[in-house]
Every structure is written in structure tokens, then in C-alpha cells.
Amino acid sequence: xxxxxxxxxxxxxxxxxxxxxxxxxxxxxxxxxxxxxxxxxxxxxxxxxxxxxxxxxxxxxxxxxxxxxxxxxxxxxxxxxxxxxxxxxxxxxxxxxxxxxxxxxxxxxxxxxxxxxxxxxxxxxxxxxxxxxxxxxxxxxxxxxxxxxxxxxxxxxxxxxxxxxxx
Amino acid sequence: xxxxxxxxxxxxxxxxxxxxxxxxxxxxxxxxxxxxxxxxxxxxxxxxxxxxxxxxxxxxxxxxxxxxxxxxxxxxxxxxxxxxxxxxxxxxxxxxxxxxxxxxxxxxxxxxxxxxxxxxxxxxxxxxxxxxxxxxxxxxxxxxxxxxxxxxxxxxxxxxxxxxxxxxxxxx
Numbered sequence: 001x002x003x004x005x006x007x008x009x010x011x012x013x014x015x016x017x018x019x020x021x022x023x024x025x026x027x028x029x030x031x032x033x034x035x036x037x038x039x040x041x042x043x044x045x046x047x048x049x050x051x052x053x054x055x056x057x058x059x060x061x062x063x064x065x066x067x068x069x070x071x072x073x074x075x076x077x078x079x080x081x082x083x084x085x086x087x088x089x090x091x092x093x094x095x096x097x098x099x100x101x102x103x104x105x106x107x108x109x110x111x112x113x114x115x116x117x118x119x120x121x122x123x124x125x126x127x128x129x130x131x132x133x134x135x136x137x138x139x140x141x142x143x144x145x146x147x148x149x150x151x152x153x154x155x156x157x158x159x160x161x162x163x164x165x166x167x
Numbered sequence: 168x169x170x171x172x173x174x175x176x177x178x179x180x181x182x183x184x185x186x187x188x189x190x191x192x193x194x195x196x197x198x199x200x201x202x203x204x205x206x207x208x209x210x211x212x213x214x215x216x217x218x219x220x221x222x223x224x225x226x227x228x229x230x231x232x233x234x235x236x237x238x239x240x241x242x243x244x245x246x247x248x249x250x251x252x253x254x255x256x257x258x259x260x261x262x263x264x265x266x267x268x269x270x271x272x273x274x275x276x277x278x279x280x281x282x283x284x285x286x287x288x289x290x291x292x293x294x295x296x297x298x299x300x301x302x303x304x305x306x307x308x309x310x311x312x313x314x315x316x317x318x319x320x321x322x323x324x325x326x327x328x329x330x331x332x333x334x335x336x337x338x339x
Contacts (some may be wrong), residue, residue: 085255127243133317150331
């Protein structure tokens with residue numbers, strides 16, 4: 001009976017840990033690109049009507065929930081095509097901006113924006129279990145020390161002439 | 168005897184040539200990384216500029232493949248699914264012997280970066296691997312120590328209180 005109660009408590013704790021992972025959520029229905037945590041996502045396309053001269057291509061990925069710059073880099077393109085591969089490590093919505101820039105004067109010729117929806121996952125069960133066992137072990141070690149201190153205090157007191165009744 | 172001497176001399180020459188070729192190949196893609204700046208970067212918080220300086224390439228491009236630190240059994244990170252996976256697979260321009268990109272590193276640990284160098288005509292020059300070390304956010308380490316310490320104190324108090332109560336019951 002007691003074991004069932006403990007097992008139920010552990011299950012509730014595990015479910016609470018699972019729910020907290022999706023606290024910030026990510027609505028993927030509106031996204032132009034669908035990505036998954038742990039995998040590379042490629043942003044590729046082509047700028048039309050930019051002429052035949054080579055252009056610099058600027059790539060920028062921003063996490064929308066806090067406006068953090070995740071990745072910025074610059075490449076070049078002769079025919080207006082581009083391809084950038086990156087992993088979106090946070091299961092939140094991101095905005096990717098790709099700009100075609102005139103290398104001579106730095107002016108923006110064309111710009112394309114993408115909304116990236118990132119599918120989040122629960123932490124692996126093994127990691128959750130390891131964390132749970134570790135934290136439980138810390139409490140257990142503390143508890144053992146507490147019992148030890150209590151027994152030691154009692155023994156010291158009774159050593160001065162009292163009756164030791166600790167088992 | 169002369170035959171063995173000539174064979175030995177030829178083997179020595181071949182060995183020397185292989186050594187010289189590998190050394191030359193390494194020198195062709197000498198890359199310096201701004202490790203002094205990256206050592207203070209906090210994962211999932213700071214966006215840092217990774218600067219690559221090329222001694223022998225003035226203009227061209229470099230294909231970057233960045234991989235995250237491998238999984239360690241006893242120290243999981245904030246993003247367990249990210250451990251040991253590819254993070255960047257893109258090409259960056261080299262201008263005046265330098266290339267750079269801004270990146271927010273997701274977790275602590277040693278990142279592996281493979282760089283494939285190309286000159287301005289797109290011809291491959293060489294490949295080199297670099298390591299980037301990112302340390303854990305000191306505030307997170309401090310908070311973890313405080314949390315574990317509080318748990319241990321909680322356990323200690325529970326053990327002490329329950330043990331005292333048991334002693335009182337035993338005395339009765």
C-alpha cells in the first residue's frame with residue numbers, strides 16, 4: 001500500500017517535469033519552415049531580378065520569444081541562390097531574414113523572411129531518471145547524516161550517566 | 168649490400184616526402200580562432216562573434232560544419248537532445264583573410280568545427296578541424312550548488328527530526 005503511494009507520487013512528479021518543458025510553447029501551424037530540435041534545418045531559396053552581378057547574402061536567425069540573435073553569417077552568390085543549414089536548438093518560434101546586399105555600396109537589394117516553427121521534445125527518459133535518482137540520493141545522504149548526528153548527540157548525552165535507548 | 172642500401176635510401180626519401188607534404192598541407196590552411204573572447208561566453212545567453220583568421224587565403228570562402236559536444240553520462244546539459252548533433256552546415260565568405268559569424272552556443276562543452284577552405288574560384292584548398300570550448304554559466308553553477316546544498320540540508324533536518332521522534336517513542 002505504502003509502495004503504491006510512493007509510486008503514484010513519483011509518477012505525478014515525472015508528469016509535472018514533462019509539462020514544464022512545453023511552458024513557452026510553439027505554434028507551428030503558421031510557420032514557413034518546420035524544424036526539429038536535434039536536427040539540421042536548411043533555409044534555401046533564390047533572389048529573382050537582382051541582375052547578373054555577384055551579391056553578398058546575409059543570413060540572420062532570431063528567436064522571437066526574447067529577440068535573441070541565434071546566428072548571423074554572410075556568404076556570396078553569383079546567381080542569386082542561397083542555402084544555409086543550422087539547427088534550431090530551442091523549441092520556440094524563430095524568424096530568419098535573408099538579404100541580398102550589393103557588395104560595392106552595402107545597400108540591400110532584396111530581402112526574404114521566413115518564420116521557423118521548431119518542434120520541441122521532452123528530455124530523454126534516461127536523463128530525467130538520472131536527475132531524479134541524483135536528487136533523491138542527495139536527500140538520502142542528508143537524511144542519513146541527520147540520523148547519524150541525532151544518534152551521536154543522544155549517545156554523548158547518555159555517556160555522561162544516562163540510559164541509551166536508541167536502536 | 169648496395170641493393171639494400173638503395174632500397175633503404177628510397178624508403179627514407181618516400182617517408183621524408185610524405186612528412187613534408189602533410190606539413191605543407193597543414194600550413195596551407197593555418198587558421199586562428201579568437202579563443203580569448205570565446206572563453207567568457209555563456210551558453211544560451213551570449214551571442215558571440217567567432218572570428219577565423221586565415222594566413223594563406225585572402226579571398227574565398229569556407230564551408231563550416233559545427234557539431235555540439237558529445238553526451239556525457241554523468242553531466243547532462245540544458246538541452247540533452249542537442250548533445251552530439253550537427254549545429255551549422257553553411258558557407259561563409261572570406262574577405263581580407265578573415266571570416267566571422269555570430270552564434271549563440273546552446274550548451275557547455277567542446278564543440279568540433281570542420282572547415283573546408285575554397286579560394287575565390289571555388290577550388291578546394293584544404294580542410295582543418297578546430298575545437299571550441301564553452302564553459303558553463305557561473306551563475307547556473309552557483310544556483311545548482313545552492314539547490315543541491317538546500318536539498319541536503321532538507322534531508323539532514325528530516326533525518327534529525329524523525330530520528331529524535333523515534334527515540335522519544337522508543338523511550339516511552
